[in-house]
Amino acid sequence: MASIIIGSQWGDEGKGKLVDILSQDYDIVARCQGGANAGHTIVVDGKKIALHLIPSGILNERATCVLGNGLVIHLPTFFKEVEGLKQKGIKYENRLFVSDRAHLVFDVHQICDQLKEAELSNGASNDSIGTTKKGIGPAYSSKASRGGLRVCDLFHFDIFKKNLTRLVENKRKRFGNFEYNIEEELKRYEGYAEQIRPFVIDSVYFMNQAFKDGKKVLIEGAQSTMLDLDFGTYPYVTSSASSVGGACTGLGIAPNKIVNQIGVVKAYTTRVGAGPFPTELHGDEAEALRKEGGEYGTTTGRPRRIGWLDVVVLRYTGLINDFTELNLTKLDVLSNTPEIKIGVDYKYNGEVLKSFPASLEVLAQCEVVYETFKGWNTNLANCKSFDELPVEAKVYINRIEELTGRRVKWIGVGQDRSSMIIKP
Numbered sequence: 001m002a003s004i005i006i007g008s009q010w011g012d013e014g015k016g017k018l019v020d021i022l023s024q025d026y027d028i029v030a031r032c033q034g035g036a037n038a039g040h041t042i043v044v045d046g047k048k049i050a051l052h053l054i055p056s057g058i059l060n061e062r063a064t065c066v067l068g069n070g071l072v073i074h075l076p077t078f079f080k081e082v083e084g085l086k087q088k089g090i091k092y093e094n095r096l097f098v099s100d101r102a103h104l105v106f107d108v109h110q111i112c113d114q115l116k117e118a119e120l121s122n123g124a125s126n127d128s129i130g131t132t133k134k135g136i137g138p139a140y141s142s143k144a145s146r147g148g149l150r151v152c153d154l155f156h157f158d159i160f161k162k163n164l165t166r167l168v169e170n171k172r173k174r175f176g177n178f179e180y181n182i183e184e185e186l187k188r189y190e191g192y193a194e195q196i197r198p199f200v201i202d203s204v205y206f207m208n209q210a211f212k213d214g215k216k217v218l219i220e221g222a223q224s225t226m227l228d229l230d231f232g233t234y235p236y237v238t239s240s241a242s243s244v245g246g247a248c249t250g251l252g253i254a255p256n257k258i259v260n261q262i263g264v265v266k267a268y269t270t271r272v273g274a275g276p277f278p279t280e281l282h283g284d285e286a287e288a289l290r291k292e293g294g295e296y297g298t299t300t301g302r303p304r305r306i307g308w309l310d311v312v313v314l315r316y317t318g319l320i321n322d323f324t325e326l327n328l329t330k331l332d333v334l335s336n337t338p339e340i341k342i343g344v345d346y347k348y349n350g351e352v353l354k355s356f357p358a359s360l361e362v363l364a365q366c367e368v369v370y371e372t373f374k375g376w377n378t379n380l381a382n383c384k385s386f387d388e389l390p391v392e393a394k395v396y397i398n399r400i401e402e403l404t405g406r407r408v409k410w411i412g413v414g415q416d417r418s419s420m421i422i423k424p
């Protein structure tokens with residue numbers, strides 16, 4: 001049986017930390033979508049490790065880690081991360097696998113990501129998405145338009161060569177004659193083909209065999225439901241299915257295998273990149289939380305935008321994923337905030353909306369209705385149980401449960417692996 005950990009907001013909720021903690025009880029930890037646009041930070045005994053492609057279960061040597069078919073993989077980034085594991089003394093041999101059906105991200109995709117962003121920002125209005133420039137959109141576009149290359153293609157190099165050349169020619173037709181040396185790239189990939197071979201598996205067979213053998217599977221979501229290609233604030237989204245459905249298509253497993261959908265909720269909201277953010281804060285209030293929470297992107301280093309918790313978002317992402325339980329993270333970051341707000345409804349033309357609107361034009365005209373809470377002004381570092389939390393923090397958590405109709409099971413009160421309260 002499988003459990004999945006999914007972001008409920010706009011990413012960076014702290015998914016990596018929970019995956020790391022829970023992976024101790026699982027046999028397999030698998031990523032199902034996205035690529036190196038993800039940045040998952042884990043802190044163990046004060047030591048930080050940031051992962052982009054490799055699942056956050058890698059620190060638990062008992063767990064086997066899988067990069068599923070739904071990912072788009074930039075092999076140089078993959079090998080750099082593997083090198084990082086080697087240097088830290090983390091054993092990955094025979095426990096880190098890559099799907100033969102996963103698509104490849106080439107440097108040409110990253111170049112086109114940048115060119116497309118530049119194009120979008122070069123008008124009367126700046127319409128760029130604020131992507132991570134990791135080539136994610138262009139790689140998924142290649143996949144959808146059936147011009148992409150997959151991991152298995154590396155082992156049939158004549159065809160690989162023909163198809164990569166065609167891909168680059170197509171991109172040049174679209175973007176002009178950008179600098180890119182296809183011959184050098186092909187030479188590099190001939191080397192990667194041999195390097196990646198020991199990692200490659202038929203992940204569809206592997207995952208389903210694992211279920212047959214009674215193994216426990218933890219699926220690590222990347223990005224988040226509000227960045228999902230279908231359900232997010234389109235076009236300010238990523239290009240993959242980053243909600244629960246992506247687990248089935250991204251791993252080749254049936255929906256009935258997934259028995260827990262764990263939603264990760266930051267105690268306030270952040271967003272990197274452009275796009276709507278109804279409860280966004282500006283000025284000193286935002287800066288104080290950004291500083292307190294270390295809200296700078298793990299992948300790009302960009303300052304994250306900051307806002308209050310938005311329950312309209314949580315109810316919407318709760319519908320899509322049917323969260324069985326929530327992990328409320330970074331509660332400690334709110335400790336110095338005298339007054340805390342939660343956005344509880346959106347009003348459009350004076351009427352409360354039933355759910356999160358599709359149209360960004362409607363969303364822009366919505367007024368957020370807030371509830372206000374007294375802060376706790378207490379350091380949470382020593383709180384090891386729900387009972388030990390200050391009463392104001394308990395009120396805040398209980399109200400989140402009421403407003404979302406979902407149970408909070410884990411509460412993050414610090415960066416370290418050990419700073420996680422389990423709520424009875």
Ligand code: GDP
Pocket residue numbers: 007011012013014015016017038039040041042043293294298329330331332333411412413414415419
């Ligand atoms: P992910 O992309 O969802 O895995 O989240 P990121 O790793 O990008 O960002 C979350 C950041 O918050 C990381 O630096 C985590 O170490 C940190 N973090 C996670 N949970 C907590 C928490 O409960 N308290 C604090 N202070 N930091 C946390």
Ligand code: IMO
Pocket residue numbers: 007010011012013037038039040129130131132133134135136137221222223224227236237238239272273274298
């Ligand atoms: P994790 O897994 C936060 C955002 C980018 C941009 C949009 C599209 O760490 O939560 P892309 O490069 O995917 O085409 O960018 O999506 N984005 C993320 N924001 N956390 C992430 O991943 C993100 N991955 C992509 O900032 O707004």
Ligand code: MG
Pocket residue numbers: 011012013038039040041298
């Ligand atoms: Mg992140």
